[in-house]
Amino acid sequence: xxxxxxxxxxxxxxxxVGLDEAGVLAVLNLPDEHLPAALQLAHEVRMRWCxxxxxxxxxxxxxxxxxxxxxxxxxxxxxxxxxxxxVWLDIPSLVEAAKQTAxxxxxxxxxxxxxxxPDDRLMRQLREGVAAIRAEVDIQVAASxxxxxxxxVDELVEMGVHRYNHNLETCRSYFPNVVTTHSWEERWExxxxxxxxxxxxxxxxxxxxxxxxxxxxxxxxxxxxLDPHEVPLNFLNPRPGTPLGDRSVVEGKxxxxxxxxxxxxxxRTILRYAGGRELTLGDLGTRSGLLxxxxxxxxxxxxxxxxxPATTDLELLQDLKMPVKALSATL
Amino acid sequence: xxxxxxxxxxxxMSTRVGEPAGTAASWCDRCGTPAGEEGxxxxxxxxxxxxxxRYCQHCRRRMKVQVxxxxxxxVCVEHGETRA
Numbered sequence: 001x002x003x004x005x006x007x008x009x010x011x012x013x014x015x016x017v018g019l020d021e022a023g024v025l026a027v028l029n030l031p032d033e034h035l036p037a038a039l040q041l042a043h044e045v046r047m048r049w050c051x052x053x054x055x056x057x058x059x060x061x062x063x064x065x066x067x068x069x070x071x072x073x074x075x076x077x078x079x080x081x082x083x084x085x086x087v088w089l090d091i092p093s094l095v096e097a098a099k100q101t102a103x104x105x106x107x108x109x110x111x112x113x114x115x116x117x118p119d120d121r122l123m124r125q126l127r128e129g130v131a132a133i134r135a136e137v138d139i140q141v142a143a144s145x146x147x148x149x150x151x152x153v154d155e156l157v158e159m160g161v162h163r164y165n166h167n168l169e170t171c172r173s174y175f176p177n178v179v180t181t182h183s184w185e186e187r188w189e190x191x192x193x194x195x196x197x198x199x200x201x202x203x204x205x206x207x208x209x210x211x212x213x214x215x216x217x218x219x220x221x222x223x224x225x226l227d228p229h230e231v232p233l234n235f236l237n238p239r240p241g242t243p244l245g246d247r248s249v250v251e252g253k254x255x256x257x258x259x260x261x262x263x264x265x266x267x268r269t270i271l272r273y274a275g276g277r278e279l280t281l282g283d284l285g286t287r288s289g290l291l292x293x294x295x296x297x298x299x300x301x302x303x304x305x306x307x308x309p310a311t312t313d314l315e316l317l318q319d320l321k322m323p324v325k326a327l328s329a330t331l
Numbered sequence: 332x333x334x335x336x337x338x339x340x341x342x343x344m345s346t347r348v349g350e351p352a353g354t355a356a357s358w359c360d361r362c363g364t365p366a367g368e369e370g371x372x373x374x375x376x377x378x379x380x381x382x383x384x385r386y387c388q389h390c391r392r393r394m395k396v397q398v399x400x401x402x403x404x405x406v407c408v409e410h411g412e413t414r415a
Binding site: 058059060061064083084085086087089093096097100101104237240278279299300301302303304305306307310 | 362363380381382383385386393394395396397398399400401402403
């Protein structure tokens with residue numbers, strides 16, 4: 001057994017203290033023959049500190065495309081030659097999307113907009129949409145609308161948004177290679193305000209942007225420092241027309257190593273499968289990740305791409321005897 | 332079900348609104364280049380399993396596409412809406 005896994009068994013599994021950056025790097029560098037042991041330990045950590053339940057979420061894009069920022073992975077930037085056009089979702093369709101999501105058993109519904117930060121029009125649309133969903137659908141509402149002012153943070157709290165997503169996307173040292181129109185620190189500032197507001201913090205990123213293994217470890221350590229309620233893990237799905245459109249997808253084993261390592265860095269967080277898992281992991285890998293530290297999934301489609309049918313994931317959870325977290329448990 | 336599934340990247344359950352049935356696709360709805368024998372769209376067909384269409388198959392216009400948790404809707408200003 002590699003020394004790092006022995007250390008993690010005591011430190012993380014027994015004492016609930018996550019691995020530091022050096023420890024995460026050691027897990028990320030484990031040879032293939034030790035990957036099953038790392039996943040098994042990460043699964044034990046998840047079961048010990050989070051329990052067997054899996055949190056299910058659906059997401060929808062309220063405002064698609066036309067974003068002024070240049071996140072190099074994103075097909076919604078107006079600065080690239082992506083085929084994605086700008087479109088707004090109307091409120092009745094938003095409510096219907098929330099209803100469809102609730103039918104899957106999901107307890108979370110996240111409303112997302114491709115913006116630098118919300119303007120008055122978007123805040124009005126969000127206010128109307130959140131109110132309509134809360135009136136008609138039994139589901140928790142989360143939001144992801146970019147960088148916020150303190151006033152906007154307060155407004156979201158007042159609307160009843162219980163969790164706010166704002167991904168750091170990658171580690172601080174690599175961020176300028178991925179985004180040039182705003183800084184990692186600006187994102188961190190929004191996250192600080194969200195945390196202080198009492199909303200739950202949802203913050204993760206994308207693996208496979210060209211970061212090194214060392215930078216992957218740096219990212220995990222920085223997320224652990226933030227200590228978010230939830231960490232969505234995306235794997236790059238290279239989008240046509242974007243600067244990262246020609247990159248290869250992350251190797252399945254590297255993705256699984258990262259899942260185990262991120263769980264061992266953050267034993268208590270909700271570690272969620274997000275975009276790209278279909279390409280990177282496929283069906284077998286998806287199962288392995290759920291048995292290797294993952295305890296939440298986005299079901300159904302994503303913002304501009306399609307996912308597996310929700311029923312496929314729900315059947316897998318049933319097969320793994322992992323109960324879907326109930327709404328009552330989240331309130 | 333629509334009979335309009337002769338394009339380069341058909342999805343079995345899509346439904347077109349406002350388009351004459353049986354109209355052959357001229358353009359790849361993923362990459363917007365000529366469909367049929369003029370180009371190899373094998374990769375586009377594979378990618379379309381996890382993507383909605385982006386270009387109108389009939390006029391190559393970029394469509395307004397809304398992805399929803401279940402399904403998607405794509406609107407061409409000339410040829411109307413397709414849903415799946």
